[in-house]
Amino acid sequence: MSLKRNNLLLILLYVGLSYNGIAQKNHKIFNIDSSVPINELKVDKSSSDDRYSEVFSCLDGDTLFLFRADYDYPKEIELFKYSVKSNTYSSCPVNIEKLLNDDGKLYNILAFAVKDSVLLISSSDGKHPIRNLNVFKRRGNTYSYDFSLPDSCDLHTAYIAFLPNGKLLGLKNYIFWKEKHTESTKLSIVNLENRNIEKTINVDFPLPLYTLIVPYTILSVNDSSIFFSQRGDYRITEYDLELNEKRTLTNESITWYRMPQSFSDSVLSSSPYPVNWCMSFNPVIDKYSCVQRIYADNDKLIVLYSKQDYSRYCYDVWRKENGEWKLMEKEIKDYSSSIRHFYKRSLFGFNDDHFYLIGDKVLRLGVRPPDLGCHIKPVYMLKLKKYLMNNTIPYCVEVLSFK
Numbered sequence: 001m002s003l004k005r006n007n008l009l010l011i012l013l014y015v016g017l018s019y020n021g022i023a024q025k026n027h028k029i030f031n032i033d034s035s036v037p038i039n040e041l042k043v044d045k046s047s048s049d050d051r052y053s054e055v056f057s058c059l060d061g062d063t064l065f066l067f068r069a070d071y072d073y074p075k076e077i078e079l080f081k082y083s084v085k086s087n088t089y090s091s092c093p094v095n096i097e098k099l100l101n102d103d104g105k106l107y108n109i110l111a112f113a114v115k116d117s118v119l120l121i122s123s124s125d126g127k128h129p130i131r132n133l134n135v136f137k138r139r140g141n142t143y144s145y146d147f148s149l150p151d152s153c154d155l156h157t158a159y160i161a162f163l164p165n166g167k168l169l170g171l172k173n174y175i176f177w178k179e180k181h182t183e184s185t186k187l188s189i190v191n192l193e194n195r196n197i198e199k200t201i202n203v204d205f206p207l208p209l210y211t212l213i214v215p216y217t218i219l220s221v222n223d224s225s226i227f228f229s230q231r232g233d234y235r236i237t238e239y240d241l242e243l244n245e246k247r248t249l250t251n252e253s254i255t256w257y258r259m260p261q262s263f264s265d266s267v268l269s270s271s272p273y274p275v276n277w278c279m280s281f282n283p284v285i286d287k288y289s290c291v292q293r294i295y296a297d298n299d300k301l302i303v304l305y306s307k308q309d310y311s312r313y314c315y316d317v318w319r320k321e322n323g324e325w326k327l328m329e330k331e332i333k334d335y336s337s338s339i340r341h342f343y344k345r346s347l348f349g350f351n352d353d354h355f356y357l358i359g360d361k362v363l364r365l366g367v368r369p370p371d372l373g374c375h376i377k378p379v380y381m382l383k384l385k386k387y388l389m390n391n392t393i394p395y396c397v398e399v400l401s402f403k
Helices: 008-021 208-212 260-272 274-287 377-390
Strands: 032-042 053-060 062-072 077-083 088-094 108-115 119-123 131-139 144-152 160-161 168-173 186-193 196-202 219-221 226-229 237-239 245-249 289-296 300-306 313-321 324-333 355-358 362-365 393-402
Touching: 008 219, 032 062, 032 077, 032 088, 053 108, 053 362, 062 108, 062 362, 108 160, 119 160, 160 219, 168 208, 168 219, 208 260, 208 274, 226 289, 260 274, 289 355
Parallel strands: 088 144
Antiparallel strands: 032 393, 053 062, 062 077, 077 088, 108 119, 119 131, 131 144, 160 168, 168 186, 186 196, 219 226, 226 237, 237 245, 289 300, 300 313, 313 324, 355 362, 362 393
């Protein structure tokens, strides 16, 4: 997962705090157990390095891995490792010379995953259509480049994750140039030992306009299953680790405002250019329901979605009992009427792009809003801009537990 670059904190807070205009009361089902600042990883608006950078994270067992990619001024990547058990973090360097363009700038990083001693980065040099899977191996206390695999079919551009058996799962979820709309979505499994793609399946994705609106997370993995969600429909397909379909989960009890299929088809056929699709889609996006993210553990599945206003989230909690998934909590409003306590009341507003389930715990990474002594949103935002001119704010890793 990644947090996109540029105006990081202001965008994060503005989007998150925009929920607060609703008068409804949310249903808090979690407690914050601990919060650990990553003091070496900060939002610093006075630094040029923060203008064009991106933070990536992934989970391996009970360890969270994260790093910042500075595209314009690449340095040796510092990879941070946070241990849930000890509630502490450490770091080690990653040599990224193989990911630099001729002008010295860093490749565009698309996705990131870690498993045991293997670190994998999906990237594009921005000049050629073929992406690459770059494999790094840990040797001592550092990671160094090992080999690259061309991702000629763009199978790993939206999401990558290691499966429990060590194989790599990839998601393609986008309409690339001259592709048919029916080719927007594929799942694949790669064996890194023999460097072969073992299986690829086409996934029906009837409303591909939703691939244009980022960020989102519609793929998740636990010890025995792979979960893939539609965006325009509340429909989650569970696969086994060989991509064989097991079942489908839907919430039939909620009112879902589906984008008309005829509208999607008409927009896509009107032009070959995604920028024109966005111009048609963006003005009406708040009319329709949309799945934003899913997160799975062995006995829990959280589905985050918006019913009409794209920026106002609800979420459902599914639990697995006696081998069957049951909807236990539904339509939990994820916002707070208080700016001061927003991050304590919202499960996802802290930063919904770095969120992980670990047993009965939740792990989230983000930037905590500073307490500026003001609860009125317009005044708070003005104070925040002034505050960031002279202050830095570290990223924090928080551990939460469900009630």
